[in-house]
Amino acid sequence: MSTLAIVPREIITAFREYFRSEAKPQVYRAPGRVNLIGEHTDYNLGFVFPIALEMACYVAIAPVPNETVRIYSRDSDDEVTVAVDALPSAVRAGKWSDYVIGVARELIAAGTQLAGCNVYIASDVPLGSGLSSSAALEIASACALLGPRHMDPIDIALLGQRAESQFAGMPCGIMDQYASVFGREGSAIQIDCRSLEHDYVPLPQDVDIVAVNSMVKHELGTSAYRDRVAECAAAVEAVRHTGHDVKSLRDVSLTLFERIQDSVPVVPRRRARHVVSENQRVLDFASAARDHNLREMGRLFVASHRSMQYDYEISSEEIDFLVDTAIKHPGVYGSRMTGGGFGGCTVNLVAPHAVEDLRNELTRAYQARFGKTPAFYDCKPAAGAGRVNA
Ligand code: ADP
Ligand code: MG
Numbered sequence: 001m002s003t004l005a006i007v008p009r010e011i012i013t014a015f016r017e018y019f020r021s022e023a024k025p026q027v028y029r030a031p032g033r034v035n036l037i038g039e040h041t042d043y044n045l046g047f048v049f050p051i052a053l054e055m056a057c058y059v060a061i062a063p064v065p066n067e068t069v070r071i072y073s074r075d076s077d078d079e080v081t082v083a084v085d086a087l088p089s090a091v092r093a094g095k096w097s098d099y100v101i102g103v104a105r106e107l108i109a110a111g112t113q114l115a116g117c118n119v120y121i122a123s124d125v126p127l128g129s130g131l132s133s134s135a136a137l138e139i140a141s142a143c144a145l146l147g148p149r150h151m152d153p154i155d156i157a158l159l160g161q162r163a164e165s166q167f168a169g170m171p172c173g174i175m176d177q178y179a180s181v182f183g184r185e186g187s188a189i190q191i192d193c194r195s196l197e198h199d200y201v202p203l204p205q206d207v208d209i210v211a212v213n214s215m216v217k218h219e220l221g222t223s224a225y226r227d228r229v230a231e232c233a234a235a236v237e238a239v240r241h242t243g244h245d246v247k248s249l250r251d252v253s254l255t256l257f258e259r260i261q262d263s264v265p266v267v268p269r270r271r272a273r274h275v276v277s278e279n280q281r282v283l284d285f286a287s288a289a290r291d292h293n294l295r296e297m298g299r300l301f302v303a304s305h306r307s308m309q310y311d312y313e314i315s316s317e318e319i320d321f322l323v324d325t326a327i328k329h330p331g332v333y334g335s336r337m338t339g340g341g342f343g344g345c346t347v348n349l350v351a352p353h354a355v356e357d358l359r360n361e362l363t364r365a366y367q368a369r370f371g372k373t374p375a376f377y378d379c380k381p382a383a384g385a386g387r388v389n390a
Pocket of ligand 2: 132133134135176
């Protein structure tokens with residue numbers, strides 16, 4: 001299963017070849033993530049429940065004797081060069097380098113002095129598939145540019161989020177960067193996106209978490225994502241009009257929502273129903289995981305998917321097909337879309353003995369229906385970002 005894993009030592013060789021340098025770069029790693037439940041709840045200051053992945057972005061960095069930053073991405077096969085003193089006034093280029101330059105600008109704004117360096121980037125997180133290659137890139141870049149200097153981990157996550165939302169132009173919540181920084185082997189991270197606190201929740205051992213890539217990139221998702229952010233704000237406004245002092249959908253309980261929902265216009269009402277019920281599902285899922293109740297975990301997966309499909313309207317034909325095919329399969333506890341929506345991946349809770357069969361069945365059915373071959377990723381909860389010994 002899964003893509004070919006990156007070996008850090010190989011990144012050093014690639015760095016030296018690319019920059020024609022004998023330098024010994026330091027290598028930093030930041031993982032992608034798969035969100036198990038709690039979709040589009042982060043920017044509504046609610047709860048999310050991701051795991052960090054073994055798949056990660058690696059950044060090799062070494063100083064140079066001049067004030068130039070050269071950044072190369074192997075995945076984009078593209079280089080960007082910028083003078084250190086031009087970083088604070090750099091403008092958005094509308095491409096991959098925005099994530100790295102955005103991070104550099106945030107570090108400078110936080111008082112970190114940067115110097116000339118060569119930066120080599122390679123990732124085995126699939127790009128644009130809902131497994132958060134973007135946060136992996138931001139956090140690995142932040143760690144690399146910081147080097148041995150200390151920064152509070154939560155500040156690293158926050159500056160990655162600012163780089164993405166304010167510089168790269170994607171109005172994301174904090175989940176992806178948080179998961180990339182705080183990941184832990186064997187555990188999911190239940191994050192409260194308002195207090196920015198988290199609990200580690202150990203996951204049952206006798207279930208495999210399998211992500212299935214629809215091979216449809218979620219590129220169209222950016223404008224719809226903005227729409228959803230705006231629709232949630234409209235819902236908050238409508239709830240406030242009913243006389244309740246709420247600041248975000250996090251403040252709206254299911255009971256309150258059911259009482260006042262008729263006062264909320266129909267589209268924001270459906271969006272709010274997703275967010276409010278999804279917050280509750282995260283809490284229920286965490287209890288079910290603690291109780292080792294795989295059936296309940298699976299039930300909540302499917303309820304979450306239906307909520308995204310019908311109320312939040314962020315699924316797609318391909319994703320619904322993958323979910324509906326998976327949940328008919330014996331040994332599958334539950335299946336749902338993960339990530340921002342409009343393509344990307346599903347995530348599935350599967351009895352280990354059933355994984356091979358599920359994979360064969362989904363490949364056959366998906367090829368027959370869409371003429372595309374899905375990719376499968378074995379998602380073991382992995383550690384968060386840091387330097388790697390290469
Ligand atoms: P996701 O985070 O789900 O993978 P996004 O659309 O948020 O999807 O981010 C994908 C974008 O992040 C890519 O289109 C690219 O611009 C950038 N990106 C991520 N990883 C890399 C990388 N290793 N090299 C270059 N660009 C990257
Ligand atoms: Mg992303």
